[in-house]
Amino acid sequence: MPTTLTRIIVNRNHRQARSDLANRPGLHKTLMRLLAHPAGPTPRKTGGLLFRLEPGLDPVLLVQTADTPNLTGLPGGYGTTDTLDLTPLLTALTPHLPVRYRITAAPTAYRPTGAPPDPATGRRPRGKITPLQGQEAHAWWHRKATHAGLHLTTPPDTVSRAFPSPDRPAPFYKLTQFDGTATITNPDQLATALREGIGKGKAYGAGLLTLAPA
Template identity: 30%
Template structure:
């Protein structure tokens, strides 16, 4: 597995096109591989995420089973003569994870749930729209995903309730774009809501956690959701 980091030059026309829809960016990411990535004879999952740190600092992260070649992105949306991209051996890092490790994390996800408006109707996938329910969506998945989000000490909690965890929900985005090759008809559009989670966690099941880091968490992975990255706790 490989983790790749590429900073996008937002001043370039190619960058604006690249960031126009997740559909365009997904195609650009998949073009980074000469062959379709596979694992055990089947098509492998490639995860990616865009971090909008500020207007001039936009970073693309990719987790993939094969090493990508981002030459086309450098030429279209980078700094061809002064900056390229960084790729790291992710497998070695994943193997070192152990129970009790604590990390700061970032995750962009598509928090959804299935509801039935009337008896007898099929369920419909619907986005969570409030920070409370979006946070609950992630908390409900932590046990099966091999991690536990850290709780704040009582003296650091600003509210009597609802401020329990080392977790922030931010940057909610409502996206709507046409599916590839289907024009712009209303019926062929993809609509999804994404949010970014920043927080701190403790590893409880290294094997399950490795699967999440390699395979993603939640829906809409092809559209930039599900990739969790880690950083040392400061």
């Protein structure tokens, strides 16, 4: 099954589209309709659904799926679509290849809560998920990029992205866009990161990594 990337130029005049742009969980529900064969207890993960909203006068949604998307699942008039098979990109990954990248991610870390150890196991609770910003977010991305098979060759440009949602998910993710250049160190690890996404908040528009020639 080909991994695909669908570009949706969103129609701001469409009622459902306007609602989705202001409600990230609602947007997730709409995009789940693109999965041709949703299955299992984690259909988003099984279907490889990742997405990123590129803001602007004409907002663009980049939606990745593990199979050819069911475009008839979108409401009529939602937007114009174009789908690309990512197989050539995934098979062309080679060590030392320079690339440009973009990812909107949810940098987080577990912080100790001060709770006592569990009497039965003696282990302390894992802690509370805390959003990272500034230098901590940069360090988070450096670690994730290295694990994903990328060597960052320039400091990333970062932009904080709004997280529109009337009902904050738990935990509430703060999104940061990272842009920069890198070279490929491990094509297999990078292919996995491209297919599966990076970090938390994937159901809310985080984790989709895209590449372009440098």
